[in-house]
Amino acid sequence: MSALAFVLIALVIVTGALVTVLAANAVHAALGLVATLIGLAMMYTSLNAHFLAATQVIVYAGAIMVLFLFVIMLLDASQPVTAQNKIPFVNEIAALGAGLLATSIGLIALTWKAPRALATATAHLQDGSPAAVGETLLTKFVFPFEAVSVLLLVAIVGSVVLVRKPVPSVEEAPEGQAVTTGERELGAALLSTPVVERRNS
Amino acid sequence: MVGTEWYVALSGILFAIGMAGVLVRRTAVLMFLSVELMLNAANLALVAFARAWGDLTAHTAVFIVMTLAAAEVAIGLAIIVTIFRKRASTNVDDLAELRG
Numbered sequence: 001m002s003a004l005a006f007v008l009i010a011l012v013i014v015t016g017a018l019v020t021v022l023a024a025n026a027v028h029a030a031l032g033l034v035a036t037l038i039g040l041a042m043m044y045t046s047l048n049a050h051f052l053a054a055t056q057v058i059v060y061a062g063a064i065m066v067l068f069l070f071v072i073m074l075l076d077a078s079q080p081v082t083a084q085n086k087i088p089f090v091n092e093i094a095a096l097g098a099g100l101l102a103t104s105i106g107l108i109a110l111t112w113k114a115p116r117a118l119a120t121a122t123a124h125l126q127d128g129s130p131a132a133v134g135e136t137l138l139t140k141f142v143f144p145f146e147a148v149s150v151l152l153l154v155a156i157v158g159s160v161v162l163v164r165k166p167v168p169s170v171e172e173a174p175e176g177q178a179v180t181t182g183e184r185e186l187g188a189a190l191l192s193t194p195v196v197e198r199r200n201s
Numbered sequence: 202m203v204g205t206e207w208y209v210a211l212s213g214i215l216f217a218i219g220m221a222g223v224l225v226r227r228t229a230v231l232m233f234l235s236v237e238l239m240l241n242a243a244n245l246a247l248v249a250f251a252r253a254w255g256d257l258t259a260h261t262a263v264f265i266v267m268t269l270a271a272a273e274v275a276i277g278l279a280i281i282v283t284i285f286r287k288r289a290s291t292n293v294d295d296l297a298e299l300r301g
Contacts, residue, residue, distance in 0.1 A: 159278075
């Protein structure tokens, strides 16, 4: 891969990241992140990681970003928060800190003697094909793989429990009154009632 | 072929931008977006080193980081939605205390 292509993709990545951090509208920020993620997928292709490039596009740029955009639009959070930042000079400190960090990592990376690619490296990587990555994952890293699958299951169940509306119980409602629950009581019910009881009621 | 050090430098720039985003943005959703930037910076460095040493271990690490990011986003956004229902705000300054 030529240096020119690297520079062009790096420009896409950095521009997308800057849009993510600086855009006033949250939807624009999310779309900037999509540009960064797709740029990174191109980088992975140039680094002989074809399976990861495909996963990056499908999982990150597809699934995760759809979830983000959905929540931004659901909460109507696209407009910026206009309240004054409570910490003084946080924008200046953040910009300065980020500049220093980027400069120092860049300097270290460019002056430090980076490992030259081994002559056999490309053969070892087998183009980062799904078969090769899957074999490593299911032989050397079975335990992390299983742990991550349990984690995903817990995350799914947890997010469903967190956002589901508790069903108001018919027995507790006054006689002859429609069973409705206001938004405010909903939150209180979520905090005070154990999950098991709510499910049974 | 572009050397490993250029990829690491790009990863550093990306990480710094993400860090600034976490500090500057006041909305919880946008802070999550910045955290994703930082995770991706780490992923880029891992993949670059994987090519330098010809080792697929880093590819599996990146795969696991992606799964963790998906789980984190699912739980984090669920918490944000729950808090928004109760407080009608996602500004992190309003959500500083732990009390319900």
